[in-house]
Amino acid sequence: MNPETQDEARQRLLFNRATAPRPTDPPAPILYQGEGVEPKAGDVQASEVAPGVVPLRLVGRKPKCFFGLLKGFIGTSLMGFPAEPEQVHLLLRSNPAFARVCGFYHPQKDRADYHYQQVPSLRKLEQFDQIMTEAGIWERIKLAAVETNLASGVIEPEKELVGDTTHYHAYSGFETVRYEDEKGHEQKKSQSKLTKACRCADQEHCPHAWELSDEGAGTIVKSGKKMIWGHKASIIGLPEQGIAIDAVAVSDAATHDGQTFFPHVQRVLGDHPELAHSVRRVLYDSACDDAPLKQRFDDELGLELKASFNPRRSKAITDQLPRGMEKITPSGVPICLAGYEMDYQGIRYASETFIYRAPLGDDGLCVCVGCQEKPQCCNRSNSAGRTLTVSFDTLKHIDPNDPPMAKRFKAIMRGRPSVERMIKRLKCDLGDDRLSKRGNASFQAYLDKTMISYHLLIRHLH
Numbered sequence: 398m399n400p401e402t403q404d405e406a407r408q409r410l411l412f413n414r415a416t417a418p419r420p421t422d423p424p425a426p427i428l429y430q431g432e433g434v435e436p437k438a439g440d441v442q443a444s445e446v447a448p449g450v451v452p453l454r455l456v457g458r459k460p461k462c463f464f465g466l467l468k469g470f471i472g473t474s475l476m477g478f479p480a481e482p483e484q485v486h487l488l489l490r491s492n493p494a495f496a497r498v499c500g501f502y503h504p505q506k507d508r509a510d511y512h513y514q515q516v517p518s519l520r521k522l523e524q525f526d527q528i529m530t531e532a533g534i535w536e537r538i539k540l541a542a543v544e545t546n547l548a549s550g551v552i553e554p555e556k557e558l559v560g561d562t563t564h565y566h567a568y569s570g571f572e573t574v575r576y577e578d579e580k581g582h583e584q585k586k587s588q589s590k591l592t593k594a595c596r597c598a599d600q601e602h603c604p605h606a607w608e609l610s611d612e613g614a615g616t617i618v619k620s621g622k623k624m625i626w627g628h629k630a631s632i633i634g635l636p637e638q639g640i641a642i643d644a645v646a647v648s649d650a651a652t653h654d655g656q657t658f659f660p661h662v663q664r665v666l667g668d669h670p671e672l673a674h675s676v677r678r679v680l681y682d683s684a685c686d687d688a689p690l691k692q693r694f695d696d697e698l699g700l701e702l703k704a705s706f707n708p709r710r711s712k713a714i715t716d717q718l719p720r721g722m723e724k725i726t727p728s729g730v731p732i733c734l735a736g737y738e739m740d741y742q743g744i745r746y747a748s749e750t751f752i753y754r755a756p757l758g759d760d761g762l763c764v765c766v767g768c769q770e771k772p773q774c775c776n777r778s779n780s781a782g783r784t785l786t787v788s789f790d791t792l793k794h795i796d797p798n799d800p801p802m803a804k805r806f807k808a809i810m811r812g813r814p815s816v817e818r819m820i821k822r823l824k825c826d827l828g829d830d831r832l833s834k835r836g837n838a839s840f841q842a843y844l845d846k847t848m849i850s851y852h853l854l855i856r857h858l859h
């Protein structure tokens with residue numbers, strides 16, 4: 398008999414999550430890490446298999462070709478469908494040319510008729526996918542595919558990496574778990590429903606432990622407070638070439654983006670020494686605009702973290718403005734009474750101020766020329782137009798050592814949106830953002846299969 402009630406299990410699983418109300422000891426890993434399996438002596442030797450050549454079996458049916466099965470999955474993704482067994486089976490059955498390319502061309506006369514070159518059954522494809530997933534082979538092929546492209550010059554190492562996260566819709570439902578926080582207040586959190594891996598008739602009372610039916614799924618809050626029940630992936634790529642280098646499942650989808658980037662960069666640099674050698678700076682959106690995190694990147698990886706500016710305030714500054722100004726935006730841009738954004742010029746350290754000047758109009762002249770607001774703004778009749786200073790104290794939330802208004806800052810951040818295009822390729826062009834399996838192992842496998850076809854495609858377009 399299982400001494401743990403279903404509700405106790407619910408609490409235990411909640412408090413073990415990476416986003417648990419209290420940190421666990423040791424801390425739960427932020428990124429999913431598969432177990433993997435080391436090859437045993439006596440297993441099939443790599444040198445004994447090749448496309449169309451299958452290992453010798455003394456008893457039983459001749460096995461299906463590994464490469465045929467592999468091509469089936471990757472080909473499915475290359476055609477823009479999710480690389481999952483049902484889809485692979487459908488395409489192999491309905492598209493004889495595709496089946497032939499994969500190495501399956503022996504016709505099946507009746508149900509009892511078996512030949513190793515016949516299109517595999519759905520059950521066989523499911524078994525193959527499961528073995529590949531559990532043994533971490535999809536991941537190893539992914540790493541090899543990226544490594545081949547780096548080593549052969551198809552991908553050039555760059556000085557920067559860019560990252561972001563993206564969500565996939567989960568194939569599961571959730572329940573709302575109530576728990577008590579440290580102050581004894583009741584809180585709520587969405588969590589995957591409970592299940593048991595066993596097949597006992599009476600699961601309510603059998604001795605096996607309850608587990609999450611879709612481990613890793615969580616609530617993802619998008620802009621506008623929109624909530625999605627899904628899995629979260631962290632994507633890292635090279636901004637200049639616009640190529641995704643890795644996609645990894647986040648252990649708990651409810652994890653904040655600011656926490657996923659560091660461990661993922663660390664992993665990518667460990668996997669690809671060429672990049673560890675070339676990368677000096679990493680780019681992210683405002684979720685990583687955090688001084689301790691920037692320090693950590695510098696201390697532990699020797700990298701500069703550059704993040705989009707997070708003003709941490711939504712209201713413009715309207716108090717004690719320089720004359721002629723209507724407001725200063727949260728990101729430090731003054732806007733004048735005539736509605737023009739002032740151009741940032743630099744810093745005057747002696748007086749601890751930021752310097753701005755009025756922009757030039759389409760005619761190449763300063764917009765102040767002929768401006769109706771002139772009497773309350775630049776009362777002198779110079780043609781250079783308004784210049785103004787704003788003290789550091791007025792813009793306390795802006796770091797004078799790295800102001801987001803500066804041209805240099807903007808130039809560096811220009812590379813960041815390239816990650817959005819990488820995500821679109823992976824999510825829309827080579828698959829689907831609706832998952833058809835549960836759990837992080839399947840999610841990671843899905844990302845790996847997509848990345849394998851993505852890197853094959855890059856190699857052939859090169």
Ligand SMILES: [Zn+2]
Nearest residue numbers: 595597603605
């Ligand atoms: Zn059981």
